[in-house]
Amino acid sequence: MIRYDLTCKNGHAFDSWFASASAYDALERAGQLSCAVCGDARVSKALMAPSVRENVKAPARRLSEPGNPLERAMAELRRKVESSSDYVGDAFAREARAMHEGKTPERAIHGEARLDEARRLIEDGIPVAPLPFAPKRRTN
Incomplete structure (x- = not known):
């Protein structure tokens, strides 16, 4: 696959992927x-700079590995949340409310809530906070 920066005769800049240079x-x-x-069908390749790695001898990074300090911090936050709390899925709002009302023992939980559910929890003084990452996909 190859990506080209393209322009049309009307001055619009965009990019597109092609199977090969000959396919383009x-x-x-x-x-x-x-x-x-x-x-507009009058499209041509724009001037492009090649993508060059700084250190050719550096091992290739897996896409699943964090690549910068922010990604590493987010991965560490996810590990900490998942290892120190119970995942309750879409029962989060119900579980948080039950703990707040003393109906179930308090514990650290994480899960999903609809926006309206989260808003009601906050309005009722139940401490909740959004996580800056989506839950991992469950597979069979």
Whole structure:
């Protein structure tokens, strides 16, 4: 796959992926390229700088590994939340309310709540906070 920066004759800049350089050439010759903004068929490659890695000898990073300090901090926060609280799924609002009312023992929980449920919890003085990450997908 190859990504090209493209422009149309109306001055719109956009990019697109192609199977190969020759695939782009074939589509261009056949007149099958068009501007993603205005639909103009007069499209050409824009000037691009190559993507070059700074340290070629550095091992490739897995996409599942955090790549920068913010991603590492978010991953650590997720690990801490998941290891120190119970996941209650979409029963979060019900569980938080039951603990607040003393109907069930208090414990750290995390899960999902609809916006209206979260708003009612906050309005009722039940301490909740949104997490800056989505729950992991459950698979069979």
